Amino acid sequence: MxxxxxxxxxxxxxxxxxxxxxxLVDHLSVDPRALEIDVRGAERVLTAVDRExxxxxxxxxxxxxxxLLVIALDEEGATNLPSAPAVEGGVxxxxxxxxxxxxxxxxxxxxxxxxxxxxxxxxxxxxxxxxDLVLVPSVSDDPDWGLLPGMLAEMLDCGAVPAARNLEFHxxxxxxxxxxxxxxRRFETDxxxxxxxxxxxxxxxxxxxxxxxxAFHSLPIISWTLSDLDTDGRLLTxxxxxxxxxxxxxxxxxxxxxxxxxxxxxxxxxxxGKRLARKGFLGGF
Amino acid sequence: MAIEFTFGPRERLxxxxxxEFMRNEIRPMLKxxxxxxxxxxxxxxxxxxxxxxxxxxxxxEYGGAxxxxxxxCILVEELGRMDSSIATIVGAHTGICLTPTWIFGNEEQRExxxxxxxxxxxxxxxxxxxxxxxxxxxxxRTRAEEDGNEYVLNGRKIWCSNGDRAxxxxxxAVTDPTLGARGGVTAFMVEKGTPGLEVxxxxxxxxxxxxxxxxxxxxxxRVPKENIIGDxxxxxxxxxxxxxxxxxGLAAGGVGAVKEMLERSLDYSRKRRxxxxxIADHQSVQWRLAEMATDAYLNERAVYxxxxxxxxxxHMLARKERPPRELRDEISRKCAMVxxxxxxxxxxxxxxxxxxxxxxxxxxxxxxxxxxxxQIIIEIFEGTNEIQRMIxxxxxxxxxxxx
Numbered sequence: 001m002x003x004x005x006x007x008x009x010x011x012x013x014x015x016x017x018x019x020x021x022x023x024l025v026d027h028l029s030v031d032p033r034a035l036e037i038d039v040r041g042a043e044r045v046l047t048a049v050d051r052e053x054x055x056x057x058x059x060x061x062x063x064x065x066x067x068l069l070v071i072a073l074d075e076e077g078a079t080n081l082p083s084a085p086a087v088e089g090g091v092x093x094x095x096x097x098x099x100x101x102x103x104x105x106x107x108x109x110x111x112x113x114x115x116x117x118x119x120x121x122x123x124x125x126x127x128x129x130x131x132d133l134v135l136v137p138s139v140s141d142d143p144d145w146g147l148l149p150g151m152l153a154e155m156l157d158c159g160a161v162p163a164a165r166n167l168e169f170h171x172x173x174x175x176x177x178x179x180x181x182x183x184x185r186r187f188e189t190d191x192x193x194x195x196x197x198x199x200x201x202x203x204x205x206x207x208x209x210x211x212x213x214x215a216f217h218s219l220p221i222i223s224w225t226l227s228d229l230d231t232d233g234r235l236l237t238x239x240x241x242x243x244x245x246x247x248x249x250x251x252x253x254x255x256x257x258x259x260x261x262x263x264x265x266x267x268x269x270x271x272x273g274k275r276l277a278r279k280g281f282l283g284g285f
Numbered sequence: 286m287a288i289e290f291t292f293g294p295r296e297r298l299x300x301x302x303x304x305e306f307m308r309n310e311i312r313p314m315l316k317x318x319x320x321x322x323x324x325x326x327x328x329x330x331x332x333x334x335x336x337x338x339x340x341x342x343x344x345x346e347y348g349g350a351x352x353x354x355x356x357x358c359i360l361v362e363e364l365g366r367m368d369s370s371i372a373t374i375v376g377a378h379t380g381i382c383l384t385p386t387w388i389f390g391n392e393e394q395r396e397x398x399x400x401x402x403x404x405x406x407x408x409x410x411x412x413x414x415x416x417x418x419x420x421x422x423x424x425x426r427t428r429a430e431e432d433g434n435e436y437v438l439n440g441r442k443i444w445c446s447n448g449d450r451a452x453x454x455x456x457x458a459v460t461d462p463t464l465g466a467r468g469g470v471t472a473f474m475v476e477k478g479t480p481g482l483e484v485x486x487x488x489x490x491x492x493x494x495x496x497x498x499x500x501x502x503x504x505x506x507r508v509p510k511e512n513i514i515g516d517x518x519x520x521x522x523x524x525x526x527x528x529x530x531x532x533x534g535l536a537a538g539g540v541g542a543v544k545e546m547l548e549r550s551l552d553y554s555r556k557r558r559x560x561x562x563x564i565a566d567h568q569s570v571q572w573r574l575a576e577m578a579t580d581a582y583l584n585e586r587a588v589y590x591x592x593x594x595x596x597x598x599x600h601m602l603a604r605k606e607r608p609p610r611e612l613r614d615e616i617s618r619k620c621a622m623v624x625x626x627x628x629x630x631x632x633x634x635x636x637x638x639x640x641x642x643x644x645x646x647x648x649x650x651x652x653x654x655x656x657x658x659x660q661i662i663i664e665i666f667e668g669t670n671e672i673q674r675m676i677x678x679x680x681x682x683x684x685x686x687x688x
Contacts, residue, residue, distance in 0.1 A: 043294065043297060045301070089294055089298070092294065092298060093298060093301075096298060096302065204309070204310075206302070206305070206306045206309075206310065206336060207298070207302045207306075207336075208335075208336040208337040208350075209299070209302075209336060209337030209338050209340070209341050209350035209352060209356075209360075210337045210345075210350050211337075212295065212298055212299050212302055212350065212352070213295070213345065213350045213351050213352055215295075215298070216294070216295045216298075217351075
């Protein structure tokens, strides 16, 4: 399905929330032959951290009268477990909370590390008609996800904000508080941007009975596979190529007054992890 | 009709949603008022209405969530786990006022009454019982006399849950005393503020103290003919159909109570140590836990199978189809069975929990004593368990077989 037809955000700003769908632990069983955890048929849910990110996305969507899209990799990507079919329990939960549409990236076996996940997500975001803000939960049950926001920002060539909360979205710029090192400071940055969302500071968004029903009957969930993303026939090359050296724009605070960032410093992708860690970003992620 | 029931992802999401919403949003608002006749939880009810939990089984086109009787039973089960008063308020509104109005009402009535009740703008109540007619519903004396385009109601109704709070009250009144139960009773929707409708005393109850139980007095209360729900003379069919489905909801509340008592007892008995080991190591405690778990498992299966059946039955009625007599009898019998079974299981579960908690159980803080007081009513309202046993037995004897 064409993304325009599926999501139809029109001229509205689009907020994208990346969530992980995790299987409910009380439904897991062990496959006695393969001696591995069998998640087939297990119900997928959002963690509390992912729900926080969706709630933040709903708040931002409402502020800018925009459109909220939730993206999840299938559980192979989210849990590193093989042989799991695509299910969408977590995305449906996000729809019930208030998201406008869901996108499930069903890419078997291709999303087992943070870099590949970031590439897949970046590819998907590029295929959207529009994406103004990309929100990623800043803490996840899967420690690999801590690297995701920075990588995603680099690949999308936009600013990254670590551990943000109390966000305000004004269409072409976004403001809020972010954790820089051990200090929380106010920031403002232009869109598009990737924001790692810290729990707290968002109004809780509870699904209503109406939306629970709609999440299964009328709200759209689109499932994309590699072929949907591979519009130029070179996707696999891009996904599995060695990391390129690209520039990363990192949003830095300018205390005490909030300012726009127009000339962010360049950072090498090869040393991204070390630099982020040194600056205290990884703790925030 | 044999039905295999399993919860789908939609039902599981609804359950999780209700659980978390109740735990995080509603529970902190609830505190039992032990003085006078209790305090109606206005704010909690408003929040639940805003979230669509007062119209769960009603189709979307009439403002509900369209989640059917199974969705409704999940809701009541989870509400029953947290607070029986809230479960009673929702049950009186949805189970025995809103649902029969949707089933038997015409399109104009569905717009006027069903939509505002389903989308959370209005609260409903049901008025059948009278001082001289309880279990023998056909013996009601409240009169409705035709006068031009109106009926004039006179009489008294008691035990009306939500009665003093409701915008709409579904009232059963005698339109033809000569016909009695066979065509002499009609259902009327009486709107709040109608001249002649007065609220009498509010009951001071042992349990479900936060739900409001009112006496309603009708003194020359004029109700337009367009407020008749169903056909003239079909009031007892409306009432009994509502009560059948309502019993499935009550049974779901009982299942919720059993699960809650089991969960709390299990947690407590594994932590509470006596003579150097947890009390859960004692066989007397283990047997109680095992009985609660068995009750929870069996009653849950039965309740949701019946809810599926009720859902089909109600949709047939709402489409103005005439269900076969056998189906109607099966619904009545099975709803009565699950009401008896689940309500008595709930009673046993709170007794077991009280026993496991020991002296701690009678303390206010654990809310076991509140559950003890709350659960007893499930065996009594919407038809006592004695009446339910009569319904089951009559059906068995009439047909001469179990299935």
